[in-house]
Amino acid sequence: MRGHARHITAVCGHVLLLAFGATALFPLLLVLVNSFKDSSAVTANPLSLPTGLNFENFRQAWSYGHFQRGFINSFILTFTAVLVVLVCSSLAGYVLAGKKIRIWPAVMIYFMVSMTVPIQLFLFPLYFGFSRLHLLGNVAAVGVVIAAINMPLAVFLMRTFFLKVPKEVEEAALVDGANTFQLLRSVILPVVSPGLVTVATIVGLMAWNEFLITSTFLQGDSSMTATLGYLSMNGTFSTNQGVMMAGAVILVGPIIVIFVMLQRYFVDGFVSGSVKG
Template sequence: MAVMGKKKRIVTLVTVHAILILLVITALFPIALVVLNSFKPHVAIVANPLSWPESFTPVNYSSAWSYAKFGIGFKNSIILAACTIVIVLFTSTLGGYVLATRRGKVVNLALVYFMIVMTIPIQLFLFPLYYVMSYLKLVGTVVPISFILAARNIPLALFLMRTFFLNVPKELEEAARIDGANTGHVLWYVMAPVVSPGLLTVSVIVGLNAWNEFLITSTFLQGEKNFTATLMLRSMSGQFGSDIGIMMAGAMILIAPVLIFFMITQRYFIDGLVSGSVKG
């Protein structure tokens, strides 16, 4: 029986690892293909997209960077992502604290409301939002668009932060109240450090969403000087749509910062999701 149990565990372990390896290959193969083809001329890609580059010269990268003006795009993307993160963190921290520590019909209605909002597609609001932004003469400016992106991300961030606040022992807040701390002190000096993994998790999710955003930015950001990196890559398709090598290099320039950022923060991101999944 012991031998059979050991064999069964080995078979299970091999099967699980085989599936994981298959999933890794499936996820990494497209990225590897883009990297290889970004160093090849268009003719070589058309002839055999799976072939190895003759040389790893950054000609396509320099062409993509200069023609797509990624310097301007990165600056606007960073501004947009940073503003969106700040707005979402501030509102979701306050809202999550209230939804986690208060009880009543109003809180329940708020939870239902944010649940419903998460299911409504943003396309339904594009026309009225554009009308308002145009009336306020804010179309084509980066910072005001961050409020639209923040509104889109706040419902999910609220539920995440509420879960993290629910995991904080009530005794911690009660001790701070006894010592004379008001709500502001309790929130920012006692609760915020404890839920810092949640703040980091929300920052990563919102930052990635803002960096990759296309529909809203393409609708409200007009003028090349206000384009994000995603829109700059899109603008290349008209001039370099027939040159796959340069387009592949532009795609790598766009996704490289996201990959590096996620690789650096993935441990904290996963820890935050796990630690916030105990209660709901």
């Protein structure tokens, strides 16, 4: 009877997960299907299948959305944010996990409080500083701002992963004559690599989809990201749903591909980092 009850519970759980998965995937599939149809067909029946693979919508979306330049700027923005976050959060997480400074509780409280402060409060002083430093339109500088916004969460996550590293591993490396840099590079960071992948994935997705910061500090076509390029199509193709759907596919396609490639490491990182906090 207990085995039968477990089987029923497992089946119900899988059915529930499949329902949630279908709910999440259906809108994406609907966007993909409608991206191959003209505007009249989308308006007439958005649930119908396309009569053929018409790539004209993608050509127009790529041209008018400035995606060629937008993808380059989005890559620079995302790469800068991820690099800054990984370097700073790994160092901060190592120090805070090992309690290597006396004021580590105050630092943790500071990061916790900073997570509750909305970024809108800092937009005006940041804009003033960017203007005085002539950094408006600088994609890499905006990437540093996005990295700072995501830093508290990244530090908390990396500290969790560092807490799982046995102290004996660090002590053995120090006894063998390794300095702090060698210890981090060759011993500690390979152990917490799932955490690095998890943090990089989270920050990368946030940086790629960022709108408020990029629309405030990135001005002009030369600094337009893929997200801003897609939103700039609203004025021209607001009534052409087929082109807008194609632009959405171009925008989210790379994110889906990268996430599918890294999902195993992403899930493993969350599972391994959720045991000890």
